[in-house]
Amino acid sequence: MHHGSQLKRFLLFALIPLAIFAAVLIYPFIQGLYLTFTNWDGFAHTKYVGFANYAKSLKDPEFWSTLRFTLKYVLVSLVAINAVAFGLALLVTAKLKSSNLFRTFFFVPNLIGGVVLGVIWQFIFNTALVSIAGKMGWSLFESSWLGDTNTAFWALIIVTVWQSSGYMMIIYITGLISIEQDVLEAARVDGASAARTLWTIKMPLMAQAFTISLFLTLRGGFMAYDVNVALTGGGPFRTTELISMHIFQDAFAFGNFGTGQSKAVLMFIMVATAALIQVTVSKRVEARA
Amino acid sequence: MKEASRIAKRTVFIGGLVLSVAYVLPFVLVFLNAFKPKYDILENPLAWPKTITMDNFTQALQKMDFYRSLTNSVIITVFSVTGLIIFSSMLAYYLARNKNKFTHTTFLILVASMIVPFQALMIPFMSIFAQFVAINNRAALIFFYQGFGIALSTFLYHGFISKIPMDLDEAAAMDGASDMTIFWKIMFPMLRPVTATVAIVNALWIWNDFLLPRLVLTRETQTLPLSTYLFYGQYSTEYGQAMAGLLLAVLPIIVFYLILQKQFISGISQGAVK
Known part of the structure; x- marks a missing residue:
């Protein structure tokens, strides 16, 4: 393979996709990082301001309450989605005649975008449940869950779990069926109980599925936007804004491009750090298993 | 032993059934209410439509x-x-x-x-x-x-x-x-x-x-x-129209999914696990 053909190959196969990738992803990313150190107002910047934008962001009390709300959301949704998804995967792989049908149903919410799902559940929480509760005398749903910060949080969790568990279920199913039958047969012959087989054989052998699913839910939690916007819209009084929506509002609704972008950079650092820690820990657990 | 495993299977089946209903119920709700006039929805969102109206769809098709x-x-x-x-x-x-x-x-x-x-x-x-x-x-x-x-x-x-x-x-x-x-x-x-x-x-x-x-x-x-x-x-306060709109919005992808279900599931699992 001589040099000329090497270059020609690059031009033919790689130049266009890499150029688009650089233009759409790399350049705005670097530019965004750079702009946080200037007095950028969305159009122009005239001078460097050092860490002023970051300092201002960190002094914003709403940013801190958003961060707390986001972390709580990430943690709770991570645990809930994975617990439910793993349960569904066990159920679907239990060799019932109706397994495939169940799997089909569990996966359906995942096909629909978060906005449409959020809006459907807005109707359920605001209208359907309130109307049913009024007739049946259920005090739990008497007033809409979306009207109160605490219940709105749980509404967000319910919708998120309902939406994402089907996807993670598929990952767990793939993990479960990749376990060799001889191993399970041996455990059965040895008289291991179902729970013990699950805990000491199945789960360690499919540790990789947990790594992937935890990573995806962690990342998804930090980036959640659609369901947030469509279900609670951040309300009541901006108390249920997740970080993604907070950044959007800061920049595009209030025109604070400098702090908006520096919060976005902080968000990136958080996502990257959390994902790195999670993958490192998971890989270590995988290696021990 | 056999009896016990049959009971276990039945329990799993019932669990699966209940969960399946829970996962599809929101869509069923949208479907049922898309054909109702506004006040029937407020009266009972879970009931089967008493009078079926297509007006919601005509409105939603045009407005969205x-x-x-x-x-x-x-x-x-x-x-x-x-x-x-x-x-x-x-x-x-x-x-x-x-x-x-x-x-x-x-x-x-x-x-x-x-x-x-x-x-x-x-x-x-x-x-x-x-x-x-x-x-x-x-x-x-x-x-x-x-x-x-x-x-x-x-x-x-x-x-x-x-x-x-x-x-x-x-x-x-x-x-x-x-x-x-x-x-x-x-x-x-x-x-x-x-x-x-x-x-x-x-x-x-x-x-x-x-x-x-x-x-x-x-x-x-x-x-x-x-x-x-x-x-x-x-x-959003025109409940019937809103539901008809939502039904129209989810329909294309659900139809697509039901036709190509196998490809969807295997595609998703390959895409995720890599």
Whole structure:
């Protein structure tokens, strides 16, 4: 393979996709990082301001309450989605005649975008449940869950779990069926109980599925936007804004491009750090298993 | 022993049934109420419609500009996914078949870029591309999707191509076939399973995407998720119409899923586990 053909190959196969990738992803990313150190107002910047934008962001009390709300959301949704998804995967792989049908149903919410799902559940929480509760005398749903910060949080969790568990279920199913039958047969012959087989054989052998699913839910939690916007819209009084929506509002609704972008950079650092820690820990657990 | 396992099976079955109902119930609710007049919905959202009205659909179709939004969604999804298949398969072929420092680094950058959330660059993004968006926002959006989707798609193709023995392309090269011919005539047909995965994963993402289209598109070019969101925001108290609109919004993808269910599930599991 001589040099000329090497270059020609690059031009033919790689130049266009890499150029688009650089233009759409790399350049705005670097530019965004750079702009946080200037007095950028969305159009122009005239001078460097050092860490002023970051300092201002960190002094914003709403940013801190958003961060707390986001972390709580990430943690709770991570645990809930994975617990439910793993349960569904066990159920679907239990060799019932109706397994495939169940799997089909569990996966359906995942096909629909978060906005449409959020809006459907807005109707359920605001209208359907309130109307049913009024007739049946259920005090739990008497007033809409979306009207109160605490219940709105749980509404967000319910919708998120309902939406994402089907996807993670598929990952767990793939993990479960990749376990060799001889191993399970041996455990059965040895008289291991179902729970013990699950805990000491199945789960360690499919540790990789947990790594992937935890990573995806962690990342998804930090980036959640659609369901947030469509279900609670951040309300009541901006108390249920997740970080993604907070950044959007800061920049595009209030025109604070400098702090908006520096919060976005902080968000990136958080996502990257959390994902790195999670993958490192998971890989270590995988290696021990 | 046998009796016990039968009871266990039955319990699992009932559990599955209850959960299935719970997962589909929201859609059933939308379906039932889409055919009711407003006051029947308020009276009992769970009841079967007493009087069936199609008026909700006529209103929703018109107010959410359904056909235009659907056309926009189809155009944007089809062009974006086709572009991604072409670009990412070629790039992956190049990266997998030319092992050197440059291709190795490029591949690592692509993989690392998958952790960058769109939110981290959306603000400068909109000012950088403002002019492009102003000229033709649909074309701009399709272009953006190439950039945001290339990493995962290339990664999926790369894993598959790396497992195909080199002898194959070398033999063809001996016969005097050009690089392009080798790729499109010999390699690409062999990539069909990954192509299916890449197509499904990207189509689902682009079809349902909201944030980027919200920033880029206008009323004339809006996709289904956008028009659904705006429509619901405006008419959420017209419950019947809102439900008809939601039903219309979820219908296309559910029909698609029921037809291509096997491909969807295997595509998703391949796409995720890699």
